[in-house]
Amino acid sequence: MAKEPVRVLVTGAAGQIGYALVPMVARGIMLGADQPVILHMLDIPPAAEALNGVKMELVDAAFPLLKGVVATTDVVEACTGVNVAVMVGGFPRKEGMERKDVMSKNVSIYKSQASALEQHAAPNCKVLVVANPANTNALILKEFAPSIPAKNITCLTRLDHNRALGQISERLNVQVSDVKNVIIWGNHSSTQYPDVNHATVGDKPVRELVKDDEWLNGEFITTVQQRGAAIIKARKLSSALSAASAACDHIRDWVLGTPEGTWVSMGVYSDGSYNVPAGVIYSFPVTCKNGEWTIVQGLAIDEFSRKKLDLTGAELTEEKELAYSCLS
Numbered sequence: 001m002a003k004e005p006v007r008v009l010v011t012g013a014a015g016q017i018g019y020a021l022v023p024m025v026a027r028g029i030m031l032g033a034d035q036p037v038i039l040h041m042l043d044i045p046p047a048a049e050a051l052n053g054v055k056m057e058l059v060d061a062a063f064p065l066l067k068g069v070v071a072t073t074d075v076v077e078a079c080t081g082v083n084v085a086v087m088v089g090g091f092p093r094k095e096g097m098e099r100k101d102v103m104s105k106n107v108s109i110y111k112s113q114a115s116a117l118e119q120h121a122a123p124n125c126k127v128l129v130v131a132n133p134a135n136t137n138a139l140i141l142k143e144f145a146p147s148i149p150a151k152n153i154t155c156l157t158r159l160d161h162n163r164a165l166g167q168i169s170e171r172l173n174v175q176v177s178d179v180k181n182v183i184i185w186g187n188h189s190s191t192q193y194p195d196v197n198h199a200t201v202g203d204k205p206v207r208e209l210v211k212d213d214e215w216l217n218g219e220f221i222t223t224v225q226q227r228g229a230a231i232i233k234a235r236k237l238s239s240a241l242s243a244a245s246a247a248c249d250h251i252r253d254w255v256l257g258t259p260e261g262t263w264v265s266m267g268v269y270s271d272g273s274y275n276v277p278a279g280v281i282y283s284f285p286v287t288c289k290n291g292e293w294t295i296v297q298g299l300a301i302d303e304f305s306r307k308k309l310d311l312t313g314a315e316l317t318e319e320k321e322l323a324y325s326c327l328s
């Protein structure tokens, strides 16, 4: 028997990532090749015409799995009945703007969208925040949607995780699918810590194969931390196809499960595991089963890593305080 369609919300759907993401969702890349979907696309009134253009293209693409499209500038209509919400819409930093200006705009967007999701989304809706500052936007969404379980609200660090896999695969000249269990700790920002101490290729530790700790503790980390900026420099636009693909990976693994023996990185509500701050959205290694993520416990953290986990945790605490100051 055919499955019931799943309703997937994409906010900021007229933007760059939205344009790359919606065809992936409609092709079954996010939820599986046998899972029909209904796309809900939200953007703001100035983007309404462009949003309608995206809807026209979705119709023209004749995706067999796509059972309906809602394209709207009305947040309540957009959120009604959605099972998965991918929050890409936000206010980007412009020339001459302070970080606080962007924070205050995004805090107010995520506060109001939190209420709409809480009141109108399907029960147990899974939320992924992509828009920057992704961890803190997700935290605000969690705070203003208290009836949505905290475990249902996450942010995207899978792009950073995939970037780390890509760097190791290029360095070792191995298939990216053979590299496993890198970790992104902390914030989706340049303080994030890409950690290869537990990563493997086949049954061999990445550190043993690379045989260059100076590179792994230096250039590898900064390359992953700065990859977003490098893409902006090259394209004059930020990452879009890789971000859309990572968003699909994040939701697919969350809903359908991670393969045995493999973990992925997700920004989740911190319970203080690994002595990082509790009560912020922090990226951890997680496994997923039956639609739930679990933080991988018991990994050894050496002194070098400890400092990096603490540094990115401190930045998240600072961002949280800044976000709260914008609310008052």
Ligand SMILES: NC(=O)C1=CN([C@@H]2O[C@H](COP(=O)(O)OP(=O)(O)OC[C@H]3O[C@@H](n4cnc5c(N)ncnc54)[C@H](O)[C@@H]3O)[C@@H](O)[C@H]2O)C=CC1
Pocket: 011, 012, 013, 014, 015, 016, 017, 018, 042, 043, 044, 047, 088, 089, 090, 091, 092, 109, 129, 130, 131, 132, 133, 134, 156, 157, 159, 160, 188, 238, 239, 240, 243
């Ligand atoms: N977490 C991650 O790994 C990544 C995050 N990003 C972030 O994702 C966000 C989107 O990036 P792009 O698609 O390149 O930007 P974009 O500027 O092309 O698109 C953003 C869209 O959001 C819409 N928007 C603005 N306010 C909105 C609101 N209140 N409700 C609904 N829609 C709204 C805009 O009209 C625009 O269409 C940015 O914040 C970017 O920094 C980008 C790449 C990776």
Ligand SMILES: O=C([O-])CC(=O)C(=O)O
Pocket: 132, 159, 227, 228, 229, 231, 238, 239
């Ligand atoms: O750096 C940016 O502004 C976009 C982003 O988050 C990324 O590519 O990781």
